Amino acid sequence: MGLAAAYTPGWLSAQVKAEPTREHRIAGVELFPYALESKQVTRIALGKVAAEGVFVRLRTGEGLVGWGEASPYAPITGEMQASCLAIGKRLAQVVQGRDVFDLARIVADMDAVAAANPSIKAALEMALWDLCGKLARQPVCYLLGRYRDSFETDRTVYLDEPPAMADKAKEIVREGYKVVKVKVGQSPELDVARVRAIRTAIGEKVRIRIDANQGWTRDTALKALWSLEEFDVEFCEQPVASSDWEGLRQVSEHSRIPIMADESVHGPSDAIECVRRGAANLINIKLMKSGGILKSMHIAAIAEAAHMQCMLGSMVETRLALTAAAHVVAAQKCVVYADLDTFTEHKIDPVVGGMQVKDGLVTVPQTPGLGVDVEADFLKTLKPA
Secondary structure, eight states: OOHHHHTSOHHHHHHTTSOOOTTTBEEEEEEEEEEEOBSSOOEETTEEOOEEEEEEEEEETTOOEEEEEEOOOHHHHSOOHHHHHHHHHHHHHHHTTOBGGGHHHHHHHHHHHOSSOHHHHHHHHHHHHHHHHHHHTSBHHHHHOOOOSEEEOOEEEOSOOHHHHHHHHHHHHHTTOSEEEEEOOSOHHHHHHHHHHHHHHHOSSSEEEEEOTTOSOHHHHHHHHHHHGGGOEEEEEOOSOTTOHHHHHHHHHHOSSOEEEOTTOOSHHHHHHHHHHTOOSEEEEOHHHHTSHHHHHHHHHHHHHTTOEEEEOOSSOOHHHHHHHHHHHHHOTTEEEEOOOGGGGBSOOOEEESOEEETTEEEOOOSSBTOEEEOHHHHHTOOOO
8 A cells, every 4th residue: 555545534535436526526726826025034044035925726616615825935845936837727737627535646646747846736735625624514634633723833033143133032932932943054153143142032941943944064063053052952953955864864963952854855755765864853844845735744654653753844835824734733743843933924914714823822723624715805916827
């Protein structure tokens, strides 16, 4: 039995055998490119990030709507908004006319059409899950296997000078967050100064985790990590280049701070490679890297079998795609960390419903499907592709 078959929920497998009705068939696929202004410059070791994504709206023959979102970032997924739209038009032909409960088969067919392009495939699959939940009259996390209803997320401090980053961290703590994620990945001296300034500003009780976004070499990573031990860092994401498996393993072996693989792990096969090599202590799963909810569940299953814990991370999504990620967190015991804060950097929030965050605690919607919608007036400003 293949991995996809082994971890496709039983109710979903059963449904694909049923004769599809108009209510179950996809009658329309729409792609809406959007751009959102950020409150500040969001810079990581790989460069600036911008919220330029694509909303996907699927309609069944009976008019039921399912929503999805792609949040491409070329340095990680090799995608841009324009490429998502171009490939999305081809993938729309794969989805059109299909039974929504044929989800696993549709995912396989999309992979056959486009081997890469994970974020636009994630968006289409996300919208299918939304429809499956609405038709089954259950929240998506219930369909995936409900484990929890709420969890904690961090909030990110992006690259800047140490005093400015310390001020931002204090602001985050004032808003009730109990975990601060600090972007690093430049010179060890500057990165240590950043973390020192933040730890001094927020005190000892708030947890700190760091993300180097591939910015260090093996040697500079160890130099930085050894110096950062005194600041009680929870873990470090992706200290070296994504392709440097041996470097990742060496850093993990010689660092007292746990190492999390992020850009190195896109899909399930990467997760297997990470486990086989003993390259990291933890894995960061992102819907936009993996290609959607189903493959993210596969990654989590691999990690759990290897007794590894995971985090659900994000690119630059709105609360739409972040809510889909929240449903995965809610369904997976081994996903004990979350980094679902990117919507806080947008000047506007175009999403209605969805996950709610208060004092850093995420509450997952209990309504059928994903529990999200796109605000009507905002949608009117977008031109469908």
